[in-house]
Amino acid sequence: MPEATIGVIGGSGLYAMAGLTDVEHVTLETPFGAPSDAYVIGTIAGRRVAFLPRHGVGHRFSPSEVPSRANIHGFKQLGVQYLVSISAVGSLREEYAPGHVVVPDQLYDRTKSLRPATFFDEGLVVHVAFDKPLDRTLADLIEQAAHAAGATCHRGGTLVVIEGPQFSTLAESQENRRAGFSLIGMTALPEAKLAREAEIAYATLALVTDYDCWHPDHDAVTVDSVIQVLRSNAALAQEIVRQVVPLIGDGFDSPSHHALASAIITDRAAIAPAKRKQVALLVEKYL
Numbered sequence: 001m002p003e004a005t006i007g008v009i010g011g012s013g014l015y016a017m018a019g020l021t022d023v024e025h026v027t028l029e030t031p032f033g034a035p036s037d038a039y040v041i042g043t044i045a046g047r048r049v050a051f052l053p054r055h056g057v058g059h060r061f062s063p064s065e066v067p068s069r070a071n072i073h074g075f076k077q078l079g080v081q082y083l084v085s086i087s088a089v090g091s092l093r094e095e096y097a098p099g100h101v102v103v104p105d106q107l108y109d110r111t112k113s114l115r116p117a118t119f120f121d122e123g124l125v126v127h128v129a130f131d132k133p134l135d136r137t138l139a140d141l142i143e144q145a146a147h148a149a150g151a152t153c154h155r156g157g158t159l160v161v162i163e164g165p166q167f168s169t170l171a172e173s174q175e176n177r178r179a180g181f182s183l184i185g186m187t188a189l190p191e192a193k194l195a196r197e198a199e200i201a202y203a204t205l206a207l208v209t210d211y212d213c214w215h216p217d218h219d220a221v222t223v224d225s226v227i228q229v230l231r232s233n234a235a236l237a238q239e240i241v242r243q244v245v246p247l248i249g250d251g252f253d254s255p256s257h258h259a260l261a262s263a264i265i266t267d268r269a270a271i272a273p274a275k276r277k278q279v280a281l282l283v284e285k286y287l
């Protein structure tokens with residue numbers, strides 16, 4: 001099995017990663033089905049990096065259909081310990097303008113329970129801490145890399161995740177602003193929850209593409225307007241990835257790497273063999 005310590009999951013408009021050398025394409029199966037596409041593994045600054053387009057090449061999976069359990073399990077199979085998640089987002093704050101990048105520090109879940117959001121069910125119950133959903137150190141490094149790449153980069157704020165696929169109503173957009181959220185997207189959850197359960201340090205690089213629909217001086221968001229901004233921003237996002245890889249370097253210890261240590265509540269003797277087998281890669285060392 002090929003290996004990579006660093007993973008990158010590309011969002012809308014980012015279906016490939018330029019600048020990789022010694023590239024391998026790896027198609028994986030997981031106990032949770034097939035990932036969105038083949039993983040593309042290549043070298044950046046002497047490190048093996050695994051890239052996966054979240055929606056698949058050609059953007060075939062809607063936000064509700066993205067097979068996040070398979071995607072995260074696949075990264076785990078490859079040995080990924082640090083996952084940089086790239087997302088196109090709407091801005092709910094005047095100062096976070098289209099074309100800017102933001103490294104948020106919180107997530108808020110407004111998805112509608114349609115997406116499998118845990119690896120642990122059917123006789124194995126696990127409650128991981130999720131008060132800090134995004135890894136602080138990885139976020140610091142992404143911010144540093146964004147500045148080095150010449151981006152206008154903001155740090156902090158809450159990314160609210162909606163079910164979609166429709167964009168928000170004006171009333172919803174205004175309510176999300178009143179709630180104090182800074183950014184809006186459709187995919188960071190349950191992805192970040194699953195990364196935590198897989199003990200992978202996860203942080204988001206958010207590419208601001210629009211002002212959603214609340215801004216009186218801007219038209220409401222459309223796919224065409226999002227893609228237009230991403231066309232000029234995809235190269236920037238890739239440059240930020242190239243800059244962050246050497247900053248991660250040999251890696252660092254993250255609280256996420258120990259997320260399951262005190263999270264398993266089910267009596268070990270009561271766990272069914274089939275469930276044990278299904279999640280062995282994630283949890284075996286604690287059972």
Ligand SMILES: CSC[C@H]1O[C@H](OP(=O)(O)O)[C@H](O)[C@@H]1O
Nearest residue numbers: 011012063087088185186187226
């Ligand atoms: C094309 S606009 C809506 C679409 O873009 C974002 O995707 P991603 O987070 O994967 O970049 C948003 O979440 C929606 O899926």
Ligand SMILES: Nc1ncnc2[nH]cnc12
Nearest residue numbers: 088089090184185186212
């Ligand atoms: N306004 C918006 N709402 C939800 N997801 C988005 N992705 C990009 N722009 C978005």
